[in-house]
Amino acid sequence: MKNIVHKWSQISLVKRILIGIIVGILLALTIPEATSWVSILGSLFVGALKAVAPILVLFLVMNAISGHKAGKKTNMKTIIGLYVIGTVLAGVVGVVASFLFPVSITLKPSAEGVAPPEGILEVIQTLLNNIVANPVSAIINANYLGILAWAILLGFALKKSADSTKTMIANFSDATTNIVKWVIELAPFGILGLVFDAIYTNGLETLVEYGQLLVLLLSCMFFVALVINPLITFIYTRQNPYPLVLRTLRESALTAFFTRSSAANIPVNMALCEKLGLDKDTYSVSIPLGATINMAGAAVTISVLTLATAHTIGTDVDIWTAIILVVLSAVSAAGASGVPGGSLLLIPLACSLFGISNDIAMQVVGVGFIIGVLQDSCETALNSSSDVLFTATADIANKRSQG
Template sequence: MAEHPSRTPGRSLWRRYLDFPLIYKLAIALVAGAATGLLVGEPATALQPLGDVFLRLLQMLVMPLVVLTLIAGVSSISPARLGGIGLKALVFYLATSAVAITAGILLALAVSPGAGLAAPGQAEQSPEKAPPVTETLLNVIPENPFAALAEGNVLAVMFAAIAAGIALAFMRAGTDERVRGLGELLRRGVDAGVELVFLIVRGVLHYAPVGVFALIAVVMAETGADALLPLAKLTAVVYGGVAVQIAVYVGLMALFGIGLRRFFGAAREPMVTAFATRSSSGTLPVSTRAARRMGVDEGVYGFTLPLGATVNMDGTAIYVGAATVFVANVAGVELTVGQLLMVVLVGVLASIGTAGVPGAGLIMLSLAVTQAGLPFAPVALVAGIDAILDMVRTMCNVTGDLTGTRIIARTERGMMHEPEEAGDSGRTQGAAPEERAQAASPGPAEGSAPHPPG
């Protein structure tokens, strides 16, 4: 009894730290690290080992996260539903992700964030030379998947994981009861592995403020205030890229005759929620409500929104493209056209397996940096402002999910109807004639059973 009061404050302090939002912890660590480095100077470089621990933890998670989330994401799609709505959703999501990462790269090349800045210990590192494009494309198909894992061959690991995910999807949808049962058993094992990795990710994110504090302090101690402008440039590039991507969404919806006022009137709430929570998956209930307000049938949004929360990462793709150029500039490496193409390819493929949870974009950036043969140390600089970038890129991700859902519903007969909420019922009057025809059409999909999310 006498020891209980003395233990309670310690546990309470730890609980308060865990419950404190990560975005604020990282922001405090960024400011405190910058102040420490500028004020203390050279002695602050003694904090480097604390930052190295954070870098090693991130690198440790890359391959397990890629393998498990890719298999889980691909196997969640029924082979029968890969046609029709599923094919349209995948094409839309992957195409917009390719546009997004290209926009991020082009904007970063124009602004050159990170130019003239050196990461801690960068002088001792020499980036690996990337192989020719043809060799890289051939090496996408691994001779030995386990060797690819050990060697860190990101594209080969992705190929093997996608192939396993497709095979698992066919097992789960097969007619043989034994094979189907084995498929479900394997899927439960994959889901358990994903949860295990996410628990480790959450643990690493608890340590992230310490690592960010140490790394930023070392950078500021070695470079002084010169590091602030490149980080501000990178932030401006990512936010500008998101603005360009949303303009692309507006153009696509205008092309399909979709009312923008009604769309953004319904999408405003999930966009703000995504910005605040930094989680596409956490925003899913709000996005579902917005899709109903738009008049989208559950046969569409019940499939496209959960799929988009995993596959559609346009904002994250912008961030990866811009941050990869930033890392190359910090490393003093001029990226070749082949390397840039590989960054686009890795970014699009990685978007399939990037989970819609805070912090996953940093893992996705690690994949692109590794594939481009760049040093890993400059990623720590991006980690310092990752929370600031994560807010806007998550908002872009969710906006893209809703845009794709609305466009697909517009192109599928019978998938638009009167909004369920009375406050929105009058808005259908302003829709295009084709939309009113779809709303009145009793298409076969409207009478079908709701599809379970994911």
């Protein structure tokens, strides 16, 4: 048994995950009655990631800031700039693609029980309230803006503390990181369960009616991932971006696709940044921040579904309104909830720009939940992998400028 475990651990994690995907598909097609004991693997894996991520972020950020030496530079300004550029350009891609390939949708579904924000001020107010949330409730509810705010404040407050205190914080940070590594080692089994559950629960039949809309959405996301993001990376690094892009897609996007949670993928991204040899003081802040505000996939979803609604009801969209939609989708995306389908609840806000009633907009939200089997998975994969890509891009660009 020991030899089997050893040989299994020697296989690269990506290959083990692919094995898990294949086994999950085969089990779903051959013994669907096994749903109770196979699906639990997926829920346990996602639960473990979500449980450890808030503690990981708190201690990593506290440790990075309290132990930061005066005069040592980080790349946070560049990374935040990249997050903004990436999200805005994703909104542009969604708008342009919707004009080039207009899609109309059948407005049948309802989306009862969900409450979209009433305006952009409500989105901003929610963001600010999250920042000043009680630290204990922030950890319990996985409110990463609140966790970041308290971790940063505590980090600065502890900068002048005794070395023994800083060592204790560093030890907690290292211990949490080790727990994360143990959880990630179980990823193949967790993803096996997630794949099985997705195929057993949803199938693909429900996607056929909305296939054209889904193709447009996913095409935009793939274009951002394989053209826009590499172009941004090339401009900053002046080197072939695709080895880095493909690695982030393989090692970050793959797990994010199945967990459908940027928050749950934070530990995976942290581990990848460590493999890439990035500055820990930087990525310990940029990765959790990116999971909160770097939402290129959400910007695509909001812009495409809003314009699909406008095309469906025959609303004319001029160039200036389209530009406003790009900005609105980028700002709204940064305020999207970190839960699966969170970006869909911001569609009524964008639809109000065109005078589209909330009743119609909520029907579109219902359509979004139907196609969310693939849409939300690809959206999260794009969002999460971009966090690592832009963190690495800033690091490479900084080293290039210094040397």
